[in-house]
Amino acid sequence: MALNCKKNLKIDKPIEHCAVFGVSCDDKTFTISRLLYLGLISQQHRGQESTGISILKTGGSIVTYKNKGLVSQVLNDSALSKLWGNVGIGHNRYATTGAQEFNSLDYIQPYHFKNNEIEFSLAFNGTIPNYAELKQSLENKGRIFVTNTDTEVVAQLIASIALGTESWPEILKTASESLDGSYSLLILTAEGDIYAIRDPLGFKPLCIGELKTEERNFYIVSSESCGIDVVGGRLIRDVEPGEIVHLSHRKELHSEMVVKSDRTALCQFEFVYFARPDSIIDGVSVAQTRLQLGINLARNDPILKDFKFRENAIVVPVPDSGRSVAVGYAQEAKLPYVEGLMKNRYVWRTFIMPGQKNREAAVKEKLNPIKTFINSKNVIILDDSIVRGTTTKKIINLIRDAGAISVNVRISCPPVIRPCYMGIDFPTTSELIAGRFKELYGNEAYIDEIRKKIGADSLRYQTIDDLISAIGKSKNQLCMACLTGEYPLKSVNKIIEMERAISSDRN
Ligand code: SF4
Structure with a gap:
């Protein structure tokens, strides 16, 4: 789509x-x-x-x-x-x-x-942002579509090129030259x-x-x-x-x-969240990257210098994608790693349920804190990302209700400030808590405002440089558009410019 x-x-x-x-x-x-x-x-x-x-x-x-x-x-x-x-x-x-x-x-x-x-x-x-243009030009040539998907645009494009050649490599090469996606x-x-x-x-x-x-x-x-x-x-x-x-x-x-x-x-989200930890992508181990993301978060974390805090501190992952990160963090911080949140594996799709009330009920259905582990502890929770902030807030409340002294959130991905136009479902900038708060409060203050909003005692994100070094690739080998707003596709930049023009006309 x-x-x-x-x-x-x-x-x-x-x-x-x-x-x-x-x-x-x-x-x-x-x-x-x-x-x-x-x-x-x-x-x-x-x-x-x-x-x-x-x-x-x-x-x-x-x-x-x-x-x-x-x-x-x-x-x-x-x-x-x-x-x-x-x-x-x-x-x-x-x-x-x-x-x-x-x-x-x-x-x-x-x-x-x-x-x-x-x-x-x-x-x-995937996603083909220039699919509407391609579809129009195929329809102009008489092609009839039965769906409104970019998948069918790709199929019809291939079929239309195949009228001129029988060589599959030629057909596919010509098709891929038209697809900007x-x-x-x-x-x-x-x-x-x-x-x-x-x-x-x-x-x-x-x-x-x-x-x-x-x-x-x-x-x-x-x-x-x-x-x-x-x-x-x-x-x-x-x-x-x-x-x-x-x-x-x-x-x-x-x-x-x-x-x-x-x-x-x-x-970059393949390493942070999407891919299975046992996968290797472009020569890079997903599990190893997540471990390193946790190590990076623990390095220079000021909270770890507080000896009184450390006495009762535990490192708790938000299952499942927070696990490898939490192992890395606990290893570097020299603090106990504790599976303090029980996940119900039979509940699917917590994060895509419509409606705020439904989502809150679904978080509870899916995650339950283990009170005997959490009670009277300074809890450092590790998660992969904060999108709207509502789920993180609910998890913090669950941990507090279980008797934690403090709840400290560490996020393995840098703040997500822009939507994805490359095939991943994201909310819009105004619904992304980091996108909205960055615009509202500016660079210096927005992380602390997010902390207040989600009700955490402290909040730290991965830096973009640390993310790049954990993956072990260079900046120009990765897409980080949702973190930086710099989109690598020409057709996406064209669409963003059009959207800006429409919105400034409306204002
Ligand atoms: S914007 Fe880029 S990095 Fe972010 S989710 Fe989309 S493809 Fe991945």
């Missing part, structure tokens, strides 16, 4: 949209449907609303099966037993809440395209090839692996490397930004072409 930052106004965590996964096996008598299931379920955290797979059936046609629900609900034994084929792709999707059109299967991926000239299936993780996408062709494409700035992760058994060989492609691990595969490498990798057992695994850019823009 394009420009999702305004669609889901009630979230209190940034929401990732999708995961993609694909497998190609050199044995035509073997079915890879269960491997697709495993790869998708390992990436359920990237999208929980719907899932689906496309398989090249033995005999040569693509079959797509998809529905709303979790991987385990949709791809159950009965569904998998009917899906036989040695090459396939899959997709998990997060959809914006309240999107009426989402009730249609057309909005669930993989997106299966077939006309007289071409057949393929597409699994897409953040995306990782997989194409399954009716010829049984998988193409894995990452945008030239490499916003989203995408990696390839292999699995060799005595009987057969597999190529695997996955948003996160945990998908390769779970099927017993070996991570070969990441798909490079701008690269198109062709996975086929008719040739060696190879790169069709690389569109080089003078910078990259890997989303």
